[in-house]
Amino acid sequence: xxxxxxxxxxxxxxxxxxxxxxxxxxxxxxxxxxxxxxxxxxxxxxxxxxxxxxxxxxxxxxxxxxxxxxxxxxxxxxxxxxxxxxxxxxxxxxxxxxxxxxxxxxxxxxxxxxxxxxxxxxxxxxxxxxxxxxxxxxxxxxxxxxxxxxxxxxxxxxxxxxxxxxxxxxxxxxxxxxxxxxxxxxxxxxxxxxxxxxxxxxxxxxxxxxxxxxxxxxxxxxxxxxxxxxxxxxxxxxxxxxxxxxxxxxxxxxxxxxxxxxxxxxxxxxxxxxxxxxxxxxxxxxxxxxxxxxxxxxxxxxxxxxxxxxxxxxxxxxxxxxxxxxxxxxxxxxxxxxxxxxxxxxxxxxxxxxxxxxxxxxxxxxxxxxxxxxxxxxxxxxxxxxxxxxxxxxxxxxxxxxxxxxxxxxxxxxxxxxxxxxxxxxxxxxxxxxx
Amino acid sequence: xxxxxxxxxxxxxxxxxxxxxxxxxxxxxxxxxxxxxxxxxxxxxxxxxxxxxxxxxxxxxxxxxxxxxxxxxxxxxxxxxxxxxxxxxxxxxxxxxxxxxxxxxxxxxxxxxxxxxxxxxxxxxxxxxxxxxxxxxxxxxxxxxxxxxxxxxxxxxxxxxxxxxxxxxxxxxxxxxxxxxxxxxxxxxxxxxxxxxxxxxxxxxxxxxxxxxxxxxxxxxxxxxxxxxxxxxxxxxxxxxxxxxxxxxxxxxxxxxxxxxxxxxxxxxxxxxxxxxxxxxxxxxxxxxxxxxxxxxxxxxxxxxxxxxxxxxxxxxxxxxxxxxxxxxxxxxxxxxxxxxxxxxxxxxxxxxxxxxxxxxxxxxxxxxxxxxxxxxxxxxxxxxxxxxxxxxxxxxxxxxxxxxxxxxxxxxxxxxxxxxxxxxxxxxxxxxxx
Numbered sequence: 078x079x080x081x082x083x084x085x086x087x088x089x090x091x092x093x094x095x096x097x098x099x100x101x102x103x104x105x106x107x108x109x110x111x112x113x114x115x116x117x118x119x120x121x122x123x124x125x126x127x128x129x130x131x132x133x134x135x136x137x138x139x140x141x142x143x144x145x146x147x148x149x150x151x152x153x154x155x156x157x158x159x160x161x162x163x164x165x166x167x168x169x170x171x172x173x174x175x176x177x178x179x180x181x182x183x184x185x186x187x188x189x190x191x192x193x194x195x196x197x198x199x200x201x202x203x204x205x206x207x208x209x210x211x212x213x214x215x216x217x218x219x220x221x222x223x224x225x226x227x228x229x230x231x232x233x234x235x236x237x238x239x240x241x242x243x244x245x246x247x248x249x250x251x252x253x254x255x256x257x258x259x260x261x262x263x264x265x266x267x268x269x270x271x272x273x274x275x276x277x278x279x280x281x282x283x284x285x286x287x288x289x290x291x292x293x294x295x296x297x298x299x300x301x302x303x304x305x306x307x308x309x310x311x312x313x314x315x316x317x318x319x320x321x322x323x324x325x326x327x328x329x330x331x332x333x334x335x336x337x338x339x340x341x342x343x344x345x346x347x348x349x350x351x352x353x354x355x356x357x358x359x360x361x362x363x364x365x366x367x368x369x370x371x372x373x374x375x376x377x378x379x380x381x382x383x384x385x386x387x388x389x390x391x392x393x394x395x396x397x398x399x400x401x402x403x404x405x406x407x408x409x410x411x412x413x414x415x416x417x418x419x420x421x422x423x424x425x426x427x428x429x430x431x432x433x434x435x436x437x438x439x440x441x442x443x444x445x446x447x448x449x450x451x452x453x454x455x456x457x458x459x460x461x462x463x464x465x466x467x468x469x470x471x472x473x474x475x476x477x478x479x480x481x482x483x484x485x486x487x488x489x490x491x492x493x494x495x496x497x498x499x500x501x502x503x504x505x506x507x508x509x510x511x512x
Numbered sequence: 513x514x515x516x517x518x519x520x521x522x523x524x525x526x527x528x529x530x531x532x533x534x535x536x537x538x539x540x541x542x543x544x545x546x547x548x549x550x551x552x553x554x555x556x557x558x559x560x561x562x563x564x565x566x567x568x569x570x571x572x573x574x575x576x577x578x579x580x581x582x583x584x585x586x587x588x589x590x591x592x593x594x595x596x597x598x599x600x601x602x603x604x605x606x607x608x609x610x611x612x613x614x615x616x617x618x619x620x621x622x623x624x625x626x627x628x629x630x631x632x633x634x635x636x637x638x639x640x641x642x643x644x645x646x647x648x649x650x651x652x653x654x655x656x657x658x659x660x661x662x663x664x665x666x667x668x669x670x671x672x673x674x675x676x677x678x679x680x681x682x683x684x685x686x687x688x689x690x691x692x693x694x695x696x697x698x699x700x701x702x703x704x705x706x707x708x709x710x711x712x713x714x715x716x717x718x719x720x721x722x723x724x725x726x727x728x729x730x731x732x733x734x735x736x737x738x739x740x741x742x743x744x745x746x747x748x749x750x751x752x753x754x755x756x757x758x759x760x761x762x763x764x765x766x767x768x769x770x771x772x773x774x775x776x777x778x779x780x781x782x783x784x785x786x787x788x789x790x791x792x793x794x795x796x797x798x799x800x801x802x803x804x805x806x807x808x809x810x811x812x813x814x815x816x817x818x819x820x821x822x823x824x825x826x827x828x829x830x831x832x833x834x835x836x837x838x839x840x841x842x843x844x845x846x847x848x849x850x851x852x853x854x855x856x857x858x859x860x861x862x863x864x865x866x867x868x869x870x871x872x873x874x875x876x877x878x879x880x881x882x883x884x885x886x887x888x889x890x891x892x893x894x895x896x897x898x899x900x901x902x903x904x905x906x907x908x909x910x911x912x913x914x915x916x917x918x919x920x921x922x923x924x925x926x927x928x929x930x931x932x933x934x935x936x937x938x939x940x941x942x943x944x945x946x947x
Contacts, residue, residue, distance in 0.1 A: 136677060136946040153588035155943035162721040163944070172723040175677040175946075194681065227947050242571060242610040246629065286597040288607040488934045488942045492927055499923045507923045508590035509598070511571045511610075512662050 103128050104433055107188055107198035109178050110365075111138050111161045114399030114418035115204035119171050121426020126433055129171040130196055132188070136160055136175050139227055140484055142415060143493070145267060147230035148357075149237065149274035150282075150506040154227045156493050159485045178205075181370040183395055200394045200429050203381070204422065205365035207400035207413060209358050210378070217338040221356035224267060233357055235511045237275060240355050241283060242511070244290045251352070257295040258353035260343055262335050263360030264301030264308070266451035269318060271357055272299040273454035276325045281455075281504040297327045298353075300345060302334035302360070307459065309412065310449050314459040317468050321453045335360070362413060364401045371395070376403045385441035387425055396425045404442065411444045415483075420444060452476050455501070538563050539868055542623055542633035544613050545800075546573050546596045549834030549853035550639035554606050556861020561868055564606040565631055567623070571595055571610050574662055575919055577850060578928070580702060582665035583792075584672065584709035585717075585941040589662045591928050594920045613640075616805040618830055635829045635864050638802045638816070639857065642835035642848060645798035645813070652773040656791035659702060668792055670946045672710060675790050676718060677946070679725045686787070692730040693788035695778055697770050698795030699736030699743070701886035704753060706792055707734040708889035711760045716890075716939040732762045735780060737769035737795070742894065744847065745884050749894040752903050756888045770795070797848060799836045806830070811838045820876035822860055831860045839877065846879045850918075855879060887911050890936070 104127050108115045111133040119131050137158040146152040162173040176190040181201065188196045209223025222232050240256045247253035257279075261272045279295035286292075299306065299322065305315045306322075306329060319329045333345040342352040361378075368375035371389060375381055380403035383389055387396045387404065398421035400413045411417050424442045432438060450472075452458035458472040467475055477497060484490050496507055539562050543550045546568040554566050572593040581587040597608040611625040616636065623631045644658025657667050675691045682688035692714075696707040714730035721727075734741065734757065740750045741757075741764060754764045768780040777787040796813075803810035806824060810816055815838035818824055822831045822839065833856035835848045846852050859877045867873060885907075887893035893907035902910055912932060919925050931942055 136673060136944070153590045153943075154947060155588045155945050158945050160721070160944040163940070166720045172680075173721075174681050175674075176681070227945065231947070238571060239610075245607075246609050246611070285601045286595070286608075486942075488931070488938075488940070491930055491934070492942070495926055495930065496923070499926070503923075505598070505923070507921075507927070508588075509571070509595040510590050510593050510662065512589060512666070 104199035105130060105197065106200040106202065106429060107132065107196050108202040108204060109133075109188065110204035110206060110399070110401075111135075111164075111173075112141075112204060112206050112399060112418065113415045114206075114422040115202065116161070116164060117419040117422025118202050118204065118398070118426045119165055119168065119422075121423045122170065122430060123168050125170070125426075125430040127170060127200070127429065129168075130198075131161065131165065131171055131173045132176045132178060132190070132196070133161055133173070134175070134177045135226075136162070137227070138164060138485065141225070143480060143484075144224050144227070144230045145270040145274060147227065147508070148224055148233040148271065149278060150234055150509045151274070151500060152493060152496055153508045154231060156489055156496070157484070158227055159489065164485060178370075181367075181395075183371065183392070186394075198394075201396065202422075202425055202429075203367045203370075203395070203397045203401060204399045204418070205367055205401050207362040207364050207378075210361040210363035211358070212361065214338070217335075217358070220338050220340055221262060221343075221358040223358040224271070231510075231512065233271075234508070236355050236357075237278065238509060238511050241279075241287065241290070241292060241295075243354070245287050247290075253290060254296075255342070255352045256354050257290065257292075258298070258342075258351060259295065259355045259357070260298045260300060260351055260353050261357045261359060262300050262338075262343070263358065264299055264303070264306030264329070264331065265359060266307065266449070268299055268301070268359035269306060269322065269451050269453060271359060272297055272327045273322055273325065273452070273457075276322070276327050277454050278506065280326055282506050282509075293326075295326075298330060298351060299327050300330045300333060300335060300343070302332070302346075304332055306331060307449075307451060310451070310459060310461050311466060314461055314466060314468060318451070318453055318459055321457050325454055362400065367397055367401045371397075378403075386428060386438065387421055387442055396428075398422055398425055404444070409444070409446075412446075414449075416447045417444055450476050450479065539634035540565060540632060541635040541637065541864060542567065542631050543637040543639060544568075544623065545639035545641060545834070545836075546570075546599075546608075547576075547639060547641050547834060547853065548850045549641075549857040550637065551596070551599060552854040552857025553637050553639065553833070553861045554600055554603065554857075556858045557605065557865060558603050560605070560861075560865040562605060562635075562864065564603075565633075566596065566600065566606055566608045567611045567613060567625070567631070568596055568608070569610070569612045570661075571597070572662070573599060573920065576660070578915060578919075579659050579662070579665045580705040580709060582662065582943070583659055583668040583706065584713060585669055585944045586709070586935060587928060587931055588943045589666060591924055591931070592919070593662055594924065599920060613805075616802075616830075618806065618827070621829075633829075636831065637857075637860055638805075638830070638832045638836060639834045639853070640800035640802055640836050642797040642799050642813075644793050645796040646793070647796065649773070652770075652793070655773050655775055656697060656778075656793040658793040659706070660797075666945075666947065668706075669943070671790050671792075672713065673944060673946050676714075676722065676725070676727060676730075678789070680722050682725075688725060689731075690777070690787045691789050692725065692727075693733070693777075693786060694730065694790045694792070695733045695735060695786055695788050696792045696794060697735050697773075697778070698793065699734055699738070699741030699764070699766065700794060701742065701884070703734055703736070703794035704741060704757065704886050704888060706794060707732055707762045708757055708760065708887070708892075711757070711762050712889050713941065715761055717941050717944075728761075730761075733765060733786060734762050735765045735768065735770060735778070737767070737781075739767055741766060742884075742886060745886070745894060745896050746901060749896055749901060749903060753886070753888055753894055756892050760889055797835065802832055802836045806832075813838075821863060821873065822856055822877055831863075833857055833860055839879070844879070844881075847881075849884075851882045852879055885911050885914065 244256035283292040364379035399418035448462040679691035799814035834853035883897040893911040
């Protein structure tokens with residue numbers, strides 16, 4: 078329990094410690110995960126008569142939609158990350174604790190962490206997100222990193238940049254070709270953005286920096302198992318995206334799944350083998366192990382089924398939201414997008430606020446789809462709102478403005494905007510760091 | 513040899529490979545290390561009739577004078593680093609290879625790398641810098657990281673930030689005090705800058721972000737073995753610095769060396785023991801192992817003795833420069849500062865240019881001291897030029913302008929300037945990332 082593991086009575090030296098300001102009688106809401114869903118829950122609980130304990134393994138909230146720009150040397154990690162405690166510093170009823178949750182006991186209403194701490198809750202909100210999924214081939218993970226965290230992004234950045242470094246000192250044609258081949262698996266927005274961005278690095282950014290190799294001759298493959306890339310977008314935008322990617326030098330392969338993946342490359346259904354030192358994984362996700370913690374059966378992607386109030390079946394105080402939840406009931410399935418996660422977080426925050434105030438529980442959660450966006454590269458993006466479709470430069474402008482708007486903090490917005498303008502003008506990238 | 517390990521005849525596919533443009537008959541200059549000294553050598557060889565091979569373990573040049581700002585969450589790694597091959601991309605006679613040198617054979621004139629490559633040279637320039645030195649206690653390194661590389665800086669950043677995170681969930685007074693105590697060993701410019709900057713984080717940046725601890729009550733100790741901090745500066749500037757540090761809450765301890773260092777803290781001469789989870793080392797440096805490679809005897813700090821042309825004794829083609837060199841001859845010893853490294857690099861580059869052009873070897877190297885600078889924190893720095901001494905806000909302005917001026921690249925200058933203005937106004941720091 079928080080009071081046991083983090084006792085309030087250690088405040089022997091008043092200069093050194095503030096009391097937890099909350100009264101002991103207020104219900105405690107424990108939120109696990111400070112991604113889009115968890116953070117939005119905390120914000121929606123602002124002003125509620127509760128104590129909020131926000132737990133996360135990291136000290137920072139990561140703006141995942143721009144992670145691919147860290148992975149491709151356009152932005153620095155800190156440009157897309159923000160300290161969680163800074164974000165909620167104005168909200169007196171929230172305490173942030175950096176902790177790695179490993180178990181939940183719904184009978185005793187306790188969350189346990191790997192560090193050995195335990196936190197009592199009255200309401201629990203699980204918003205622990207998703208991981209890359211390798212279709213029953215977890216051994217592929219070591220060769221084909223996915224893009225979910227800041228650490229993933231810097232690892233991928235190093236992998237891409239080291240490819241060119243190794244090629245420059247390569248001793249055989251085959252070796253050089255292998256280091257200059259990049260395969261992105263999965264044709265969703267992240268895969269499209271990674272492939273387009275690597276093409277840009279090879280075609281423009283690095284072009285004058287090597288003496289023995291010609292970076293423009295790099296081979297960039299985007300492999301999608303389904304019949305078309307960007308399958309959640311209207312067909313014509315998929316076609317446009319495929320054409321634009323092809324124009325900038327990406328080989329788009331559809332309808333062929335990856336059948337094996339190792340240190341030397343990948344094989345595709347139908348037999349094609351691609352020798353490469355750099356495979357990146359954007360093909361699928363699996364929910365965090367929340368289903369295991371709760372002892373419930375997850376769906377195919379490991380997501381926890383929740384009812385129309387985002388509660389687990391039979392419970393009135395355990396919510397699961399964001400990429401970890403599978404919302405049952407009528408209507409379309411809720412996609413694993415940032416706006417969906419935020420909507421769920423807001424709904425649960427307001428729901429709890431109403432209950433503790435003695436009001437009726439709120440109405441059911443209804444997902445409102447705001448649109449799909451994906452950027453292809455310099456000056457080209459596709460945007461599908463409910464009635465509007467945009468592509469090309471206009472799509473790219475809308476995409477840029479939307480992403481800067483949703484970034485947290487004035488500094489991040491300014492620095493990201495400057496980086497983008499600078500890159501647009503100079504064809505350079507500011508974060509070409511192997512570390 | 514480069515031609516053996518990276519043969520020119522692999523250019524079977526002209527689209528894929530450029531020929532090395534150099535003629536085979538030009539002398540080859542191999543430079544090891546792309547710090548201030550090595551990079552300046554390469555630049556000074558621009559236009560010379562030589563082929564330059566620039567080797568570095570990293571892909572980036574690091575602007576060490578601002579590393580402490582990465583370590584204290586003010587700047588991102590990429591703000592103080594720049595890809596080496598970008599810096600020399602306009603200089604056709606330079607090829608950059610990322611490689612980790614492990615041996616030099618001066619008889620066969622070959623440099624060997626850990627990756628198994630070897631590079632023939634006609635002229636060799638060793639500019640491999642220095643490491644943190646622990647006064648015959650290498651085991652202290654694991655507890656007290658020094659600040660020499662980007663990786664050191666992000667490790668120190670995590671160490672400082674994790675201290676406050678652990679304190680926030682601490683269960684005993686002693687534990688919390690230990691995590692909120694920070695000891696910087698060594699009162700040179702780096703130590704002063706680290707201590708001042710940690711004080712700023714504790715006093716201003718984090719102040720509203722914690723609920724159980726009060727970051728302002730953190731204990732920050734700067735421990736110097738000598739009689740005063742900033743010993744290379746005029747005495748009155750040392751006094752001013754000590755007073756200013758004390759005013760912002762740093763405990764300055766002089767005249768007492770560290771006698772032991774472990775996971776739980778440090779002990780000082782005279783018996784004082786400080787329990788802390790965060791010791792940072794800025795107390796001394798040791799040259800890179802160039803003396804071993806060359807089979808010569810280094811001085812007390814492991815530096816290679818060189819003559820007035822920066823050549824090792826008895827050689828006419830092996831130069832050692834920067835923090836790795838100990839310049840013999842009349843005059844003051846050359847300090848381990850960026851301007852000194854650059855001056856040596858420029859001298860050697862011009863010397864080789866003259867020799868290959870058939871001109872007389874240049875005159876002896878003479879170091880010109882340009883001044884000493886150190887920043888203490890927000891609005892305060894000390895600057896000692898030959899006839900001018902500055903302190904306080906004016907010193908800080910001069911320090912800021914000088915450092916932005918010497919940064920490489922317009923983007924870095926703009927981003928660093930924006931970060932500083934933003935931090936100055938908001939008391940926030942943009943890179944509070946534990947990763």
